[in-house]
Amino acid sequence: MAKTSKRPVLIDVAAAAGVSVATASKALNGRHHVNEATRKRVLDAAEQLRFTPNPFAQALNFPVTGTIGVLTADLSSRFVLPILMGVEEAFGAGSTSVIISDARNDRVREQFLLQTLVAKRVDGIIVLGADANPRQSISADVPVPVVYAYTPSVVETDCSYTPDNAMGARLAIDHLVARGRRNIAMLNGEPRYDAATERGDAAVETLKNHGLGLVTGEVLYGDWSERWGRQGVQALLNSGLPVDGIFCGSDQIARGVVDELRNGGISVPHDVAVVGFDNWELFSTTSQPPLTTVDMNLEEMGRAVAEELQAAISGKPRTGNHRLPVQLIPRESTASLARGAGNPGA
Amino acid sequence: MAKTSKRPVLIDVAAAAGVSVATASKALNGRHHVNEATRKRVLDAAEQLRFTPNPFAQALNFPVTGTIGVLTADLSSRFVLPILMGVEEAFGAGSTSVIISDARNDRVREQFLLQTLVAKRVDGIIVLGADANPRQSISADVPVPVVYAYTPSVVETDCSYTPDNAMGARLAIDHLVARGRRNIAMLNGEPRYDAATERGDAAVETLKNHGLGLVTGEVLYGDWSERWGRQGVQALLNSGLPVDGIFCGSDQIARGVVDELRNGGISVPHDVAVVGFDNWELFSTTSQPPLTTVDMNLEEMGRAVAEELQAAISGKPRTGNHRLPVQLIPRESTASLARGAGNPGA
DNA sequence: CTGAAAGCGCTAACAA
DNA sequence: TTGTTAGCGCTTTCAG
Numbered sequence: 001m002a003k004t005s006k007r008p009v010l011i012d013v014a015a016a017a018g019v020s021v022a023t024a025s026k027a028l029n030g031r032h033h034v035n036e037a038t039r040k041r042v043l044d045a046a047e048q049l050r051f052t053p054n055p056f057a058q059a060l061n062f063p064v065t066g067t068i069g070v071l072t073a074d075l076s077s078r079f080v081l082p083i084l085m086g087v088e089e090a091f092g093a094g095s096t097s098v099i100i101s102d103a104r105n106d107r108v109r110e111q112f113l114l115q116t117l118v119a120k121r122v123d124g125i126i127v128l129g130a131d132a133n134p135r136q137s138i139s140a141d142v143p144v145p146v147v148y149a150y151t152p153s154v155v156e157t158d159c160s161y162t163p164d165n166a167m168g169a170r171l172a173i174d175h176l177v178a179r180g181r182r183n184i185a186m187l188n189g190e191p192r193y194d195a196a197t198e199r200g201d202a203a204v205e206t207l208k209n210h211g212l213g214l215v216t217g218e219v220l221y222g223d224w225s226e227r228w229g230r231q232g233v234q235a236l237l238n239s240g241l242p243v244d245g246i247f248c249g250s251d252q253i254a255r256g257v258v259d260e261l262r263n264g265g266i267s268v269p270h271d272v273a274v275v276g277f278d279n280w281e282l283f284s285t286t287s288q289p290p291l292t293t294v295d296m297n298l299e300e301m302g303r304a305v306a307e308e309l310q311a312a313i314s315g316k317p318r319t320g321n322h323r324l325p326v327q328l329i330p331r332e333s334t335a336s337l338a339r340g341a342g343n344p345g346a
Numbered sequence: 347m348a349k350t351s352k353r354p355v356l357i358d359v360a361a362a363a364g365v366s367v368a369t370a371s372k373a374l375n376g377r378h379h380v381n382e383a384t385r386k387r388v389l390d391a392a393e394q395l396r397f398t399p400n401p402f403a404q405a406l407n408f409p410v411t412g413t414i415g416v417l418t419a420d421l422s423s424r425f426v427l428p429i430l431m432g433v434e435e436a437f438g439a440g441s442t443s444v445i446i447s448d449a450r451n452d453r454v455r456e457q458f459l460l461q462t463l464v465a466k467r468v469d470g471i472i473v474l475g476a477d478a479n480p481r482q483s484i485s486a487d488v489p490v491p492v493v494y495a496y497t498p499s500v501v502e503t504d505c506s507y508t509p510d511n512a513m514g515a516r517l518a519i520d521h522l523v524a525r526g527r528r529n530i531a532m533l534n535g536e537p538r539y540d541a542a543t544e545r546g547d548a549a550v551e552t553l554k555n556h557g558l559g560l561v562t563g564e565v566l567y568g569d570w571s572e573r574w575g576r577q578g579v580q581a582l583l584n585s586g587l588p589v590d591g592i593f594c595g596s597d598q599i600a601r602g603v604v605d606e607l608r609n610g611g612i613s614v615p616h617d618v619a620v621v622g623f624d625n626w627e628l629f630s631t632t633s634q635p636p637l638t639t640v641d642m643n644l645e646e647m648g649r650a651v652a653e654e655l656q657a658a659i660s661g662k663p664r665t666g667n668h669r670l671p672v673q674l675i676p677r678e679s680t681a682s683l684a685r686g687a688g689n690p691g692a
Numbered sequence: 693c694t695g696a697a698a699g700c701g702c703t704a705a706c707a708a
Numbered sequence: 709t710t711g712t713t714a715g716c717g718c719t720t721t722c723a724g
Contacts, residue, residue, distance in 0.1 A: 007489075009701055020711045025703060033709055052465040056405040057701035060716045065402065067445075075431050085421050088448050092459065097445045097466055099413075101438050102431060113438065119398040120443055143353075226632065282628070286572065355717060366695045371719055379693055403717035406700045 008049035016045035028053070059121070067097045068309060069117035069125045071110065071138075073151070075102040077130035078280065079298060083149050086302020087126060096123075096310075105130075111141075118142055124309045127151070132162060132195035145312035149305045150298075152321045159312065161305050164323040165195055168294035169202035171328040172247045172275040173210070175292065179334055181245030181273055183215040187232040187257060188249035189224040196221065196249050199277065203247055215241050224249065229256020237264060244272055245334075251276035251283040254291050258333060262288070273334040289332035296326050354395035362391035374399070405467070413443045414655060415463035415471045417456065417484075419497070421448040423476035424626065425644060429495050432648020433472060442469075442656075451476075457487075464488055470655045473497070478508060478541035491658035495651045496644075498667045505658065507651050510669040511541055514640035515548035517674040518593045518621040519556070521638065525680055527591030527619055529561040533578040533603060534595035535570040542567065542595050545623065549593055561587050570595065575602020583610060590618055591680075597622035597629040600637050604679060608634070619680040635678035642672050 014024035019038060027034045027042035045051075059065045070087060072080050084100070091098050101117065103110035117125060124144050129135055129151020137155040139146045145159075152160035176184055186203050189196040200219040207213055216239070222228035229248060233256070236243050248254035254276030261268050268274055268289060276284055279295035301324050308318060360370035365384060373380045373388035391397075405411045416433060418426050430446070437444050447463065449456035463471060470490050475481055475497020483501040485492045491505075498506035522530055532549050535542040546565035553559055562585070568574035575594060579602070582589050594600035600622030607614050614620055614635055622630055622639035630637040647670050654664060 010703095011701080021702080022704080022712075023710055026710090029703085031704095035709060038709080054406075054701050055466055056402040056411065057716090058703080059402040060400075060406065060701080060718095061703045062716090067443075075434065076427065081422065081427065085448060088421065088446060092447050092462075095462075097413075097462075099443045100434060100446055102434050116438075116441075116443075120401055356719095357717080367718080368695055368697090368720075369693085372694090375719080377720095381693060384693080400717055403700090404719080406702095406717080407719045408700090 008051045012049055013046045013051050017041040064123045065121045066095055067099055067122050069122040070098055070100045070128060071113060071125055072102050072128040074105050074130045079150055080128050080130055082298035083128055083302040086299035087306045090303045090306030114138060114141060123313045126305055126309055131193055145309060145317055147305050147309045149301055157319045159308060159319050160321040161301050161324055162321060163296040164326050165198035166202035168277060168326040169199040170206045172294055173203050173206040175328055175334060176245040176273055176275060177210050179273055182212060183242045184245040185216050185236055185243050186214060186219045186247045187229060187253050188219050188221045191221040199249055215243055224252055226252050226256035229253040230260040233257050233260040246272060247275045249277055251278045251280045251291055251293055255283045255287050258287050268333050269335050275334060279329050292331045292334040293329050294326050295329050297324060354397045358395055359392045359397050363388040410469045411467045412441055413445055413468050415468040416444055416446045416474060417459060417471055418448050418474040420451050420476045425496055426474050426476055428644035429474055429648040432645035433652045436649045436652030460484060460487060469659045472651055472655055477539055491655060491663055493651050493655045495647055503665045505654060505665050506667040507647050507670055508667060509642040510672050511544035512548035514623060514672040515545040516552045518640055519549050519552040521674055522591040522619055522621060523556050525619055528558060529588045530591040531562050531582055531589050532560060532565045532593045533575060533599050534565050534567045537567040545595055561589055570598055572598050572602035575599040576606040579603050579606040592618060593621045595623055597624045597626045597637055597639055601629045601633050604633050615680050621680060625675050638677045638680040639675050640672050641675050643670060
């Protein structure tokens with residue numbers, strides 16, 4: 001019968017190289033005790049036939065399968081995607097494939113997807129949360145290592161990576177103070193999010209270390225919207241307080257703040273310097289002026305989590321919640337007055 | 347030696363049920379000629395042992411592997427994610443896993459990832475583009491079916507799904523005309539994108555069918571930004587033309603348009619009705635007023651592409667570029683004057 | 693209706 | 709250094 005042009009398998013390579021499958025296997029895998037000339041012959045044959053080993057057959061012989069699962073709470077979340085990209089980058093180049101499953105904020109669906117991942121024999125699982133509040137642990141439901149990203153697990157011995165929100169607040173406040181601002185207010189997001197409270201608390205503490213306090217006495221909490229940014233500015237203006245710096249819990253808030261200040265005829269950064277949070281470029285770079293903001297390095301977080309999972313899979317698990325350093329991205333909303341377009345005197 | 351608590355395998359199930367592996371296999375897979383009582387015993391045993399078949403062993407016996415690859419040009423693209431979600435939804439529930447790889451707009455990297463996917467024995471590949479311009483075909487480089495989404499392949503016999511941009515423009519213009527607008531302008535995106543020209547051309551043609559023409563004589567092309575929306579409005583105002591409706595090539599443009607009209611003291615929708623494109627909710631719903639816009643049903647596209655790939659894998663391939671219907675989402679930016687907050691008199 | 697045995701493609705003892 | 713052989717876990721003829 002006609003030779004159906006199937007993929008070449010190891011036997012074909014072995015035959016072409018005039019050796020046994022065992023030798024071919026060893027040669028291909030760089031194992032010990034293979035004559036260099038023989039190895040070369042095998043490699044050439046494999047090349048010629050465009051042979052790629054069947055990963056399913058390989059997986060059958062090994063405890064690890066070369067696939068990991070990413071379970072997202074909500075794929076459409078703004079914070080999930082950059083982390084996913086980091087994960088993909090860390091694994092994608094190598095021989096590990098990344099299977100994604102999106103729970104769509106549904107616990108039942110999540111449990112189902114988890115079982116599916118386990119059935120597929122993933123070597124490990126990354127859980128990507130959409131907010132910073134601790135979540136239920138899945139580690140006990142699953143026979144493989146799990147690493148949590150953005151959202152930590154409530155179980156302290158699980159391994160999680162979350163952004164260092166406190167560090168972000170510290171950088172922001174230090175920056176404002178270094179820019180000569182002393183009358184600082186904070187317009188924060190929703191207090192039910194740990195991300196908000198961590199930033200708020202750290203801002204207060206950092207100010208205290210500078211011998212300062214918030215000009216409003218306390219952090220102003222609202223939601224994460226532009227609208228709240230605008231409202232907050234209104235409130236500040238109405239209060240008559242001498243504000244010269246505003247630290248916002250998110251770039252969206254900051255965007256509203258900057259817009260409303262402009263509407264009120266107040267110059268940013270000359271009269272008031274503004275710092276955002278997230279470095280969501282859609283807002284931070286198109287704002288007028290562009291926003292100084294805190295970047296959580298989410299892609300980096302993805303990479304870190306990927307490496308941590310790799311380590312756990314190879315038997316070197318780490319535990320606890322790791323705070324990933326953030327960085328300040330200085331832009332014009334806090335530019336030095338000397339260089340700014342504002343009043344050059346003083 | 348101690349029984350290391352490994353996963354149960356088929357032999358274990360067979361033993362527990364007191365049958366041979368062959369029978370167990372048949373029972374589990376609903377094959378012919380298995381006594382109902384026996385089948386039940388096997389199923390119970392499997393349940394008890396929490397047995398899940400090793401997919402790698404299964405794949406070794408079947409031509410299909412139950413995994414498909416998604417190759418994205420740019421994971422961070424706004425258009426890619428919704429499609430990916432649709433794909434994930436269509437496959438994720440079933441037994442097919444979705445492996446993602448992000449080429450990051452790098453041809454070399456793309457080729458590499460492609461080979462990796464092939465090496466992993468995916469049953470098929472979905473190529474997710476980030477813009478509407480036709481792209482190079484990969485179908486010849488790869489021994490499995492390929493379906494293109496958003497970005498069609500230049501090869502006409504390849505199978506692609508793209509949004510029906512012309513339909514979107516038609517819906518938008520029909521809607522404006524139905525709202526009584528006769529002096530319509532179009533502020534479009536960059537002309538080097540097919541998405542822009544398709545929308546522009548269809549808008550002109552639809553107006554002609556209504557016995558109308560663009561108030562500016564021709565489509566105004568710019569880029570996809572808010573800034574261009576604002577500039578465009580300025581230009582229209584300066585021209586002194588009696589504009590009462592603006593169709594925008596994107597929601598970002600529309601957002602700029604609405605903002606600038608408001609700054610100019612012109613009421614939306616009373617004086618000028620505005621229609622956007624994309625239904626990017628970040629802009630379309632937060633705009634003041636919220637934007638009537640065209641939704642490309644990208645998640646639906648993801649589902650359609652997934653089904654098409656399924657079909658192709660099971661030997662029923664289709665070819666050609668399929669235009670996916672879009673829909674108009676009416677919001678306040680084109681509300682009826684009678685119901686609007688504007689001048690209630692006529 | 694059931695089971696023994698072959699084999700999917702590969703790796704790893706063990707001989708030679 | 710190389711080849712022979714026995715599996716990995718499963719499905720599937722083919723006898724019984």
